[in-house]
Amino acid sequence: MKYDFDTVINRRNTDSLKWNVGAGELPMWVADMDFATAPEVTKAIIKRAEHGVFGYSEVPDEFYDSIIKRWKTAHGLAIKKEWICFCTGVVPAISSIVKRVTNHGDKVVLQTPVYDIFFHSVENAGRQVLENPLRYENGRYSIDFEDLESKLSDPLSTMMILCNPHNPTGNIHTREQLAEIGRLCNKHGVTLLSDEIHCDLTDDGYSYVPYLSAGSECLNSVTCISASKAFNIAGLQCAAAVIPDAALRNKAVRGLNSDEVAEPNCFAAIATAEAFNKGGEWLNELRAYLTRNKKTAARVIAEKLPMLKLTEQHATYLLWIDCAAVADDSDSLAAFIRKHTGLYLSSGAQYRGNGKTFLRMNAACPESVLLDGLDRLYNGIKSYVK
Numbered sequence: 001m002k003y004d005f006d007t008v009i010n011r012r013n014t015d016s017l018k019w020n021v022g023a024g025e026l027p028m029w030v031a032d033m034d035f036a037t038a039p040e041v042t043k044a045i046i047k048r049a050e051h052g053v054f055g056y057s058e059v060p061d062e063f064y065d066s067i068i069k070r071w072k073t074a075h076g077l078a079i080k081k082e083w084i085c086f087c088t089g090v091v092p093a094i095s096s097i098v099k100r101v102t103n104h105g106d107k108v109v110l111q112t113p114v115y116d117i118f119f120h121s122v123e124n125a126g127r128q129v130l131e132n133p134l135r136y137e138n139g140r141y142s143i144d145f146e147d148l149e150s151k152l153s154d155p156l157s158t159m160m161i162l163c164n165p166h167n168p169t170g171n172i173h174t175r176e177q178l179a180e181i182g183r184l185c186n187k188h189g190v191t192l193l194s195d196e197i198h199c200d201l202t203d204d205g206y207s208y209v210p211y212l213s214a215g216s217e218c219l220n221s222v223t224c225i226s227a228s229k230a231f232n233i234a235g236l237q238c239a240a241a242v243i244p245d246a247a248l249r250n251k252a253v254r255g256l257n258s259d260e261v262a263e264p265n266c267f268a269a270i271a272t273a274e275a276f277n278k279g280g281e282w283l284n285e286l287r288a289y290l291t292r293n294k295k296t297a298a299r300v301i302a303e304k305l306p307m308l309k310l311t312e313q314h315a316t317y318l319l320w321i322d323c324a325a326v327a328d329d330s331d332s333l334a335a336f337i338r339k340h341t342g343l344y345l346s347s348g349a350q351y352r353g354n355g356k357t358f359l360r361m362n363a364a365c366p367e368s369v370l371l372d373g374l375d376r377l378y379n380g381i382k383s384y385v386k
């Protein structure tokens with residue numbers, strides 16, 4: 001390997017949200033990696049910083065060009081420049097677009113368990129969450145299309161937020177599934193927003209399908225993308241909403257502007273362009289490393305904690321662990337493990353759906369740290385069961 005993912009970088013006392021924990025605690029919760037970003041990205045940031053003048057910035061052409069090139073070469077999707085709207089994060093974009101595209105009291109369909117902040121974006125805006133629970137059978141999740149159509153046909157449903165690939169289940173949606181979602185949304189006049197922030201974090205040998213590439217019925221939609229998850233630059237606050245339809249785009253852009261989430265800081269767009277343009281080799285090595293970490297976790301859990309079940313999945317670095325055999329309340333299980341071992345995991349309950357018997361563990365760390373986390377998980381579960 002050309003790049004180093006084994007060195008443990010001390011992130012304490014760096015104002016890290018993830019690492020703001022007690023001495024001896026090990027945080028494996030929020031989706032933030034413990035690796036330094038691609039050196040090419042750091043170099044570009046240092047070069048910009050050395051200029052020393054940090055006035056207001058515009059979004060440079062390189063930002064748009066890098067997205068167009070990356071999606072064409074890596075994901076087989078032709079994006080037009082005018083479709084791309086800069087925004088300061090995927091969550092700011094979602095919150096803003098929910099407010100612009102739906103009305104107070106409307107319902108927004110979410111496939112649960114799902115990234116918990118979607119609930120906040122919807123409910124803080126006075127809209128209602130309508131759950132389309134994912135089916136869970138034999139350790140795998142799938143979409144219940146019959147239930148989805150019944151939820152989309154509710155007269156109050158005006159929007160659906162898709163997570164592609166899905167956090168926390170790690171599912172990669174197929175082209176056929178995406179096309180069917182597009183057909184149903186069109187049929188029932190529901191605007192689809194596809195959050196594709198995890199798209200570059202597929203396992204070695206796997207790739208994702210952009211919603212926009214799944215057919216003509218998928219074009220009247222919003223896709224949110226960012227380099228932030230794959231390159232670990234979430235703190236730079238940079239994302240894009242890709243919106244082919246001009247009328248929907250105008251509406252969304254009015255929202256992004258009036259919510260003041262459409263202007264970049266002077267490092268954001270540069271870092272994103274550099275990541276997409278020059279970070280390919282680093283990203284491939286990262287994906288191989290993460291795939292190996294996930295296999296290690298699966299092996300250790302199968303050998304030492306056979307009562308837990310790891311959900312079968314091929315995207316994201318998040319392990320979604322079925323703990324139904326040992327606990328029926330993930331909040332108290334997660335709190336117990338943290339108190340007794342210092343391991344800080346996400347409780348599945350916050351993702352709703354059937355999440356309350358699951359824990360989410362972030363495996364994006366050096367292997368030695370992962371092994372420490374798995375050891376603590378083993379000790380925590382053993383003590384809990386006693």
Ligand SMILES: Cc1ncc(COP(=O)(O)O)c(C=O)c1O
Pocket residue numbers: 031088089090091092115163167195197198226228234238239
């Ligand atoms: C599905 C999903 N969307 C959005 C975000 C956050 O996006 P941003 O930091 O760009 O607001 C996350 C972070 O974990 C996520 O998992």
